[in-house]
Amino acid sequence: MPSPARRLMASISSTLSLKHGLSLRPTHQQSASLIRTSSAPGIGFRSFRRSFVAASSSAFSNENREFVIVGGGNAAGYAARTFVEHGMADGKLCMVTKEPHAPYERPALTKAYLFPLDKKPARLPGFHTCVGSGGERQTPDWYKEKGIEMIYQDPVASIDIEKQTVTTNSGKLLKYGALIVATGCTASRFPEKIGGNLPGVHYIRDLGDADSLISSLEKAKKVVVVGGGYIGMEVAAAAVGWKLDTTIVFPENHLLQRLFTPSLAQRYEQFYQENGVKFLKGASIKNLEAGSDGRVSGVKLEDGSTLEADTVVIGIGGKPAVSSFESVGLNSSVGGIEVDGLFRTKVPGIFAIGDVAAFPLKMYNRIARVEHVDHARRSAQHCVKSLLTAHTDTYDYLPYFYSRVFEYEGSSRKIWWQFFGDNVGETVEVGNFDPKIATFWIDSGKLKGVLLESGSPEEFQLLPELARRQPAIDKSKLEKASSVEEALEIARSSL
Incomplete structure (x- = not known):
């Protein structure tokens, strides 16, 4: 029988996808729930007229009751900015979050935040939203200046749809006229019975998680990273900066199997190995072992062998934090809260954005859930403007994913790739990864998706246009291209 860890990782591998929420290849369940319009029969979306009641009862803990955002991540931060841009924040908007910090750009947590202290790591307030998209940095003072009420370290525990209230863990009763759910995801964890909660075992979802990991890295000698996706690749790259013995373990055949082709993955794996990272692919984990001090001491595999480790990072994806909002209407296929093309749930006055939104992916005619900062930003802006x-x-x-690794001082080479579109059909790979390489996905003669490593700003700007317009393209011409530049010019001319 497969071990609990193996079953967990296999389950996550079969249901997660890029960053880890969008399934670019529809599953059977997804195919069964394809939609024709953003208000498909059965969803029951209705128009919404704000039913805000200017209640003065002291029973309510929030002073700003017209709009309430639940969650404190990227989507919440960008939603707040959009309220401000429309002059509808001051005295009207309340944000309630489980974190002690104002919203920040979460991608930093597995990138620059993990750099060693002598390599200029990222620290707050440097990466508060919305600096990631070139906007004004939204520090705690920014929220005060804009008249936004902030309730920290007190997540929402329940909702009363009829009374238009939510109750927090501490018992605060909050009134809303319109509610935006932006609760994001929680990390998928190993069960406690196989060592998932041992000291020295880490998961990364928030700043506290990252701080805890840094404390371990400062004393670590041998690090094992479980998972070959974004988290695994980014954490392993950061561990190299600390000059630690680092091993990545995962059950798939190659890195980032949901996106990378075997050939593309081999290029990245070789670069990681040149930087001292070891790989254990196709591996089944039985349990995590503890030493005499109670801390994690190793990762035991199903073949009976054990990898020594004083720090273990579990990066096997996440799951939407929706337990308090099941009554709002969940999507059984992709998870998350079902919304229409304006991010309205089936309950008038309640919206969902970011990681938790199961929304119509219009250009591919299917329902999707995307865990990515770009979607968090765009969905927040679109929702609030519509409201x-x-x-x-x-x-x-347009699906978009990227990663940046090895960007610390002294790195032999900085890695930065971007992907736009859908990874379906046949692939054409051009380039030698020195430093550029490009992969094109072609389905029924049309260009569906493209990934580029180490492109110029002008080349990166071309990718979304190609992916959105999906031009007919001559595959044989691409295959004969002698360079990435030539291949991109062939693709450009096909427009």
């Missing part, structure tokens, strides 16, 4: 204005355009998202 506050006559804006009725359906959200038309």
Whole structure:
């Protein structure tokens, strides 16, 4: 029988996808729930007229009761900015979050935040939202100046749809006219019975998690990273900066199997190995072992062998934090809260954005859930504009994913790739990874997706246009291209 860890990782591998929420290849369940419009029969979306009641009862703990955002991540931060841009935040908007910090750019947690102290690591307030998209940095003082009420370290525990209230863990009763759910995801964890909660075992979802990991890295000698996706690749790259013995363990055949082709993955794996990272692919984990001091001491595999480790990082994806909002309406196929193209749930006055939103992916005609900072930003802006204005355009998202690793001082080479579109059909790989390489996905003669490593700003700007317009392209011409530049010019000319 497979071990609990193996079953968990296999389950996550089969259901997660890029960053880890969008399934670019529809599953059987997804295919069964394809939609024709953003208001598909059965969802029951209705128009919403704000039913805010200016209640003065002292029973309510929030002073700003017209709009309430639940969650304190990227989506919440960008939603707040959009309220401010429309002059609808001051005295009207309340944000309630489980974190002690104002919203920040979470991608930093597995990138620059983990750099060694002598390599200029990222620290707050440097990466508060919305600095990641070139906007004004939203520090705690920014929220005060804009008249936004902030309730920290007190997550929402329940909702009363009829009374339009939510109750927090501490018992605060909050009134809302319109509610935006932006609770994000929680990390998928190993069960406690196989060592998932041992000291020295880490998961990364928030700043506290990252701080705890840094404390371990400062004393660590041998690090094992479980998972070959984004988290695993980014954490392993950071561990190299600490000059630690680092091993990545995962059950798949190669890195980032949901996106990378075997050939592309081999290029990245070779670079990691050149930087001292070891790989154990196709591995089944039985349990995590503890030493005499109670801390993790090793990762025991099903073949009976054990990897020594004083620090273990589990990066096997996440799951949407929706337990308090099941009554709002969940999607059984992709998870998350079902919304339409304006991010309205089936309950008038309640919206969901970011990681938790199961929304119509218009250009591919299917329901999707995307865990990525780009979608968090865009969904927040689209939702709030729709709520506050006559804006009725359906959200038309183009899937976009990226990663940046080895960016610390002294690194032999910085890695930065971007992907746009859908990874379906046949692939054409061009380039030698020195430093550029590009992979093109072609389905039924049309260009569906493209990944580029180490491109110029102009080349990266071309990718979304190619992916959105999906031009007919001559595969044989691409295969004959002598360089990435030539291949991109072939693709450009196909437009």
